[in-house]
Amino acid sequence: MGLGGPARALREVAAAVGDLAVPLVCGGCGRPGTSWCRACADRLRDAPRVLAPRVEVDAPAWALGRYDGPLRAAVLALKEHGRRDLARTFGEGLAGALMTLAQWGDLPAGRRLAVIPAPTRRSAARRRGGDPVTAVARVAVGLLGPRAAVLPLLATAGLTRDSAGLGAGARASNLAGAIELTRPPPDAVTAAGTVVVLVDDVLTTGATAAASTRRLARAGVGVDAVVVLAGA
Numbered sequence: 004m005g006l007g008g009p010a011r012a013l014r015e016v017a018a019a020v021g022d023l024a025v026p027l028v029c030g031g032c033g034r035p036g037t038s039w040c041r042a043c044a045d046r047l048r049d050a051p052r053v054l055a056p057r058v059e060v061d062a063p064a065w066a067l068g069r070y071d072g073p074l075r076a077a078v079l080a081l082k083e084h085g086r087r088d089l090a091r092t093f094g095e096g097l098a099g100a101l102m103t104l105a106q107w108g109d110l111p112a113g114r115r116l117a118v119i120p121a122p123t124r125r126s127a128a129r130r131r132g133g134d135p136v137t138a139v140a141r142v143a144v145g146l147l148g149p150r151a152a153v154l155p156l157l158a159t160a161g162l163t164r165d166s167a168g169l170g171a172g173a174r175a176s177n178l179a180g181a182i183e184l185t186r187p188p189p190d191a192v193t194a195a196g197t198v199v200v201l202v203d204d205v206l207t208t209g210a211t212a213a214a215s216t217r218r219l220a221r222a223g224v225g226v227d228a229v230v231v232l233a234g235a
């Protein structure tokens with residue numbers, strides 16, 4: 004074996020692992036050579052869209068964009084296909100949206116910002132190596148500075164009946180009983196001057212957002228806005 008053999012083999016292994024870690028196709032449109040292309044990035048930089056959920060949510064709801072095309076593909080890639088690198092992409096989008104909403108006056112001025120991820124089933128989140136929405140929220144909060152924090156306060160009990168086939172109203176009440184607090188909210192979240200934002204991946208009927216804001220309200224936490232990565 005020549006001297007360069009082992010070193011070259013190591014380089015090849017490293018390159019293969021690198022390819023696995025950051026797939027070089029755009030998570031939105033599949034374009035090769037980049038994990039998130041400029042066209043998809045432009046789309047994510049669009050102003051937040053206001054949503055009109057079918058189920059009444061006790062806070063205004065916003066989306067980074069419409070749940071179709073590249074944005075839908077990217078949300079599914081993040082959630083279902085292990086594209087954890089897209090948490091950074093969406094985290095940057097979320098931070099930008101929160102700053103825009105604050106500039107518009109659609110988020111109250113506050114001294115602190117608490118970002119609460121919508122509930123996931125704890126077992127599912129563990130299995131998939133952590134909840135992607137929480138990962139997105141952490142990136143956003145990291146960009147927004149020390150007065151912002153992620154508070155994973157919500158989980159579903161895991162005994163929720165399968166809500167497929169239920170109407171929006173039945174789905175909402177099915178969920179409402181199933182959402183639980185992982186711990187009592189810290190005083191800083193219930194204090195005046197804290198802006199509270201609930202974050203989720205997708206909003207379709209609004210059932211999850213409605214049940215989450217109601218559960219938080221019962222614990223003394225008023226949600227100022229719901230922001231999702233993509234909305235119907």
Ligand SMILES: [Zn+2]
Pocket residue numbers: 029030031032033034039040041042043044073
């Ligand atoms: Zn793209």
